[in-house]
Amino acid sequence: MGETPGGRTPRRLVAESWARARAGRLAPDRAEPGPPLEVDRLEDVRGSHPLASALPIIRSLLVRDADEDSGVVVAVGDAAGRLLWVEGDPALVRRAEAMRFVPGADWSEPRVGTSAPGTALALDRPVQIAGEEHFALQVQQWSCTAVPVHDLRTHETIGVLDITGGPDVAAPRSLPLLEATAAAVERELLLQRLARGGRRRAPRPEPARAPRLAVLGQDHGRLAAGGRTVELSLRHAELLTLLAWHRTGLSAEHLAELVHGRADAVATVRPEMVRLRHVLAGVAPSLVPVARPYRLPVPIDLDVRQLLALLDRGAHRAALDAWRGEVLPGSVAPGIEAIRAEASGRLREALLESASPALLLDYAERVAPGDPEPLFTALRLLPARSPKRAGVVARLDALG
Incomplete structure (x- = not known):
């Protein structure tokens, strides 16, 4: 079933998730969510999603304490694994952007392999993924806990709640809080439906x-x-x-x-x-x-x-x-x-000042292939043993 980069045999849930990722022809160094939805499309999806009306509860129970220096990012996704809202510790939210953990990005298991939100949806059960248990290499410095959210009338999965950060967010004590929040959201959505008399609401006109x-x-x-x-x-x-x-x-x-x-x-x-x-x-x-x-x-x-x-x-x-x-x-x-x-x-200025090495390398390739400064900056930020360093040096040599 393979080993983690640290040489440990993964637990069964993780090993089976990795097997699904490999069967889908994902590779740990290339598994990523891809470009997120454009702003207009994301707003449309958010506005029509049932979890939008439960955001006050989610923010009260999870996001309120995930403020500056909390070390926690809170994400709300739809049933397909696409993130709709990502909030929390501002510094950590910016760091998470380097791996495209952003609103509108697809974090389903078929797209990125093993992660708490994607695997929780694949198994329809709460999941905790710690560090090297992630399939994608770029995510292995993170840990996360996720719980699916259901429609209590139909038992259909409608979304997922996730907390992401350091090792503490995958600790056993994190799971009950997330499960309690999901249960509160499910009850709130049921009460909202009952308050409408169980009748299907007339479709809202699409905002202009x-x-x-x-x-x-x-x-x-x-x-x-x-x-x-x-x-x-x-x-x-x-x-x-x-x-x-x-x-x-x-x-x-x-x-x-x-x-x-x-x-x-x-x-x-x-x-x-x-x-x-x-x-x-x-x-x-x-x-x-x-x-x-x-x-x-x-x-x-x-x-x-x-x-x-x-x-x-x-x-x-x-x-x-x-x-x-x-x-x-x-x-x-x-x-x-x-x-x-x-x-x-x-x-250019924003990325040179505060971007991750991965983001700088993407910028250098897509936007400024003839500009050596993003490459020099990425080289300075990369760990000494990073396998990416040789490629960066080769690109700098090619620029002369």
């Missing part, structure tokens, strides 16, 4: 999504609005990005300077704005810009703004996963170049 403009890694911006997605020309993408970035509005002169580099190019920018208005009127009339100053009548979710918001929250792994490339890489508009420089510069 704010228009969204994607400009990372593409020259033709993609605008999603009113249930439609359209591709904009580079010029229209530039104009709409600048208006979304400068929410209070831009004078014609300022907009001309940001697009053409000259405040006296107003005679050029005005007909460009007329054409943009015409395009938007046929796609998303609510977005047609107003004038004096030029501004958008409703906010737009700009993907580069969302990336920067993730960095502001310290969600470095999520920010790197959100990176699709430079902002409108084909644009030479000064205003776009400034946004591009801010986004790429802040991402």
Whole structure:
């Protein structure tokens, strides 16, 4: 059945979970949850999940004491093993991001192998996994305890509660607290259903999504609005990005300077704005810009703004996963170049200051393959006996 990296024979529950992982062709050095759900999709899933209405109980019993320096991360997942909420000790939450233990990430057993949330769902029973019992190498410095949550009327599994941290969270005393919380959540959900008279609620109308403009890694911006997605020309993408970035509005002169580099190019920018208005009127009339100053009548979710918001929250792994490339890489508009420089510069600075070696190596490969500093920083942070050091040195040698 194999041994742990420390040479110990695993207990039966762990050995059987490892066997399932290997049967699914997972490898300990490559098992990972993959990119999390995009922000909009995650919010939709959260809003429709039954555990959303029990969050006050979960936070009262588990998260309230998992504050700064507690050494505990509390996660709530759905029945498929996808994490929906991850809260707790802020420093530990940031560390957990390095292994993509973040909202929207898939921590099911078929995806990452043995872990408390995934294995608890696979077996439909409480599970504690300590350190080297994890299948994925990157998780073996963590321990965790998880308990499935059920619908008491149908006995269906609807989700999972998990606490993750150091060795203490897999100690025997952790399990009764998590089981009691799961039982309280199950009773609360049953009481909520009974209070509704057992009748199925009329489906809630889906909340209207704010228009969204994607400009990372593409020259033709993609605008999603009113249930439609359209591709904009580079010029229209530039104009709409600048208006979304400068929410209070831009004078014609300022907009001309940001697009053409000259405040006296107003005679050029005005007909460009007329054409943009015409395009938007046929796609998303609510977005047609107003004038004096030029501004958008409703906010737009700009993907580069969302990336920067993730960095502001310290969600470095999520920010790197959100990176699709430079902002409108084909644009030479000064205003776009400034946004591009801010986004790429802040991402680099944040990761160099506080990222894990694994995150720095991902960044170096995906975003900055010609930049030696992330590699030097990762090399400095890697343990002396890490097998990754040789590969980092080879990459540095290749850069000269």
